[in-house]
Amino acid sequence: MKKLFAIVLLIAAIPFAAVAAEDIPGKGVVKKVDAAAGVVKLAHEPIPAIKWPAMTMDIKVQDAKLLTGLRPEQKVNFGLVKGADGQYVISRIEAAK
Numbered sequence: 001m002k003k004l005f006a007i008v009l010l011i012a013a014i015p016f017a018a019v020a021a022e023d024i025p026g027k028g029v030v031k032k033v034d035a036a037a038g039v040v041k042l043a044h045e046p047i048p049a050i051k052w053p054a055m056t057m058d059i060k061v062q063d064a065k066l067l068t069g070l071r072p073e074q075k076v077n078f079g080l081v082k083g084a085d086g087q088y089v090i091s092r093i094e095a096a097k
Contacts, residue, residue, distance in 0.1 A: 040058070042059055
């Protein structure tokens with residue numbers, strides 16, 4: 001019975017684990033790229049999921065390779081995840097279509 005209960009709990013937790021792994025989507029315009037620091041300055045739209053208003057800010061990227069090909073004034077879609085230090089970082093970024 002305990003084993004069955006443990007299995008049911010694990011199965012029930014799967015959807016929550018998948019949600020936690022997803023990023024928080026955002027849209028913005030690249031203002032500056034600092035590949036050496038692994039940072040992009042974005043003027044982004046509001047991000048309701050984390051209660052951020054529209055603003056311009058420097059955001060670190062998980063991997064500096066994500067900055068390859070980005071240029072100022074380029075419209076982009078991006079994803080945010082919480083880093084190990086609790087700060088949001090960009091997990092993906094690509095030109096908006």
